[in-house]
Amino acid sequence: MHILPDPNATVAELLTPEAGKAAEFAAATAAASGILTIDLDALVANWRKLEKTAVPSECAGVVKGDAYGCGAGPVVKALLGAGCKTFFVATLGEARAVREVAPEATLYVLDGFFPYSGDEFARLNCQPVIGDLYELAEWDVFCRRTGWRGGAALHIDTGMSRLGLTITEAQGIVPRIVAGDHGITLVMSHLACADLVNHPLNARQVTAFREIAGQFAGVSASLSASSGIFLGPQFAFDLVRPGAALYGINPTPEADNPMQPVVDLKARIVQVRSVERGDTVGYGATWSARRPSKIAVLSAGYADGYFRAAGSSDGTRGAEVIIAGERCPIAGRISMDLLAVDVTDLPANAARRGMMATLIGDGITVDELGHHFGTIGYEVLTSLGPRYTRIYKGGDAKTENKAAEGEGLPTASAG
Numbered sequence: 001m002h003i004l005p006d007p008n009a010t011v012a013e014l015l016t017p018e019a020g021k022a023a024e025f026a027a028a029t030a031a032a033s034g035i036l037t038i039d040l041d042a043l044v045a046n047w048r049k050l051e052k053t054a055v056p057s058e059c060a061g062v063v064k065g066d067a068y069g070c071g072a073g074p075v076v077k078a079l080l081g082a083g084c085k086t087f088f089v090a091t092l093g094e095a096r097a098v099r100e101v102a103p104e105a106t107l108y109v110l111d112g113f114f115p116y117s118g119d120e121f122a123r124l125n126c127q128p129v130i131g132d133l134y135e136l137a138e139w140d141v142f143c144r145r146t147g148w149r150g151g152a153a154l155h156i157d158t159g160m161s162r163l164g165l166t167i168t169e170a171q172g173i174v175p176r177i178v179a180g181d182h183g184i185t186l187v188m189s190h191l192a193c194a195d196l197v198n199h200p201l202n203a204r205q206v207t208a209f210r211e212i213a214g215q216f217a218g219v220s221a222s223l224s225a226s227s228g229i230f231l232g233p234q235f236a237f238d239l240v241r242p243g244a245a246l247y248g249i250n251p252t253p254e255a256d257n258p259m260q261p262v263v264d265l266k267a268r269i270v271q272v273r274s275v276e277r278g279d280t281v282g283y284g285a286t287w288s289a290r291r292p293s294k295i296a297v298l299s300a301g302y303a304d305g306y307f308r309a310a311g312s313s314d315g316t317r318g319a320e321v322i323i324a325g326e327r328c329p330i331a332g333r334i335s336m337d338l339l340a341v342d343v344t345d346l347p348a349n350a351a352r353r354g355m356m357a358t359l360i361g362d363g364i365t366v367d368e369l370g371h372h373f374g375t376i377g378y379e380v381l382t383s384l385g386p387r388y389t390r391i392y393k394g395g396d397a398k399t400e401n402k403a404a405e406g407e408g409l410p411t412a413s414a415g
Contacts, residue, residue, distance in 0.1 A: 033268050035265070035356065039260075039261070040393065040394040043078055047061060047084060058085070058086060060240065061076070061088070062242060068249075071390065072097045079246075112135050127151050132165065133169055143183060154187045154188070160191070187221050189209045191228045194231060206235055228240070229245070244377065247381055268356055275289045275294075296340070297341075298340075302336055303336045307373040310330060310334055310373055366380050
């Protein structure tokens with residue numbers, strides 16, 4: 001990472017672009033109440049591991065939800081550099097952001113086609129994932145009217161019961177495939193229980209999808225997202241669509257996490273105070289000191305995506321943060337902008353005003369925090385708020401911050 005310029009440097013040295021960036025980085029982080037660091041090298045390593053696991057299938061990248069809160073622009077550029085050629089987003093708005101940095105990539109929009117959206121699909125050269133016969137009819141009308149031949153994916157429901165044509169509806173489209181010039185570039189489905197290795201629905205879904213996909217001759221097939229990649233080669237088909245695993249979330253929760261952590265989150269200590277035995281901390285007075293205690297107050301709360309559910313009470317232990325290399329428990333409820341931590345067991349002056357405490361990283365995983373939040377790692381990442389200064393580490397980090405600035409996020413660069 002960049003550090004403060006050398007105080008003994010000459011004026012000429014301080015005016016170099018490198019020193020200017022270092023000074024900018026130092027100023028941005030000095031003013032930050034919290035810092036969210038995204039490791040693009042770890043992200044790329046995760047994609048390559050997933051690609052290798054899924055060989056010979058193509059490995060796409062799911063970058064919906066602003067790349068799971070990590071920033072679609074920098075993430076897509078890093079994955080493009082690694083060789084990723086196909087991306088999935090949820091909405092047309094997300095497709096616009098991806099297309100700005102990936103003009104030649106294949107781009108699918110998972111939420112599908114809506115009336116009057118065809119012109120934008122054509123302008124962006126992206127493909128809807130169609131999961132309803134009405135959608136398909138509207139898409140056909142648009143294509144006939146305009147001559148657009150950009151293609152679309154077809155989503156078939158094999159057991160999720162969320163989006164997708166029924167098996168019977170999909171079979172009704174097979175004659176269209178046989179006739180040729182059908183415009184379908186991908187047939188796909190989605191596993192409901194892929195993170196549960198032995199769940200019987202996995203076998204039923206892969207069997208159903210294999211049977212229906214086999215009738216779509218010449219059309220690529222895709223079933224697996226992150227967890228499905230680890231269920232075995234019979235789940236891979238032609239294309240896999242990892243999302244959460246790219247960002248370090250464990251795709252195999254019944255086993256050790258095979259992915260590298262991508263996100264590190266820190267919040268600044270704004271005050272350290274002493275409380276007497278019996279004093280309470282926070283709203284509702286749910287936590288009381290069992291001994292004379294020292295409390296560090298951090299500048300993060302539920303407005304920043306640090307859920308209120310992670311707080312503690314006299315009868316319930318909450319989440320932990322890391323200060324001075326040690327895990328310290330949260331004391332009391334999480335507020336909108338602040339959380340309190342019991343640092344009594346740390347050495348004197350180990351926790352000081354202005355220091356950074358680690359909320360994610362150094363062994364505290366996104367999945368662990370999701371457990372304390374009463375949710376999953378997906379929601380943790382996508383909830384991390386805009387008040388954090390975002391730092392992109394690895395990859396082409398010196399230019400990635402410009403992408404984040406375009407989204408109105410405070411940023412700084414790291415080498």
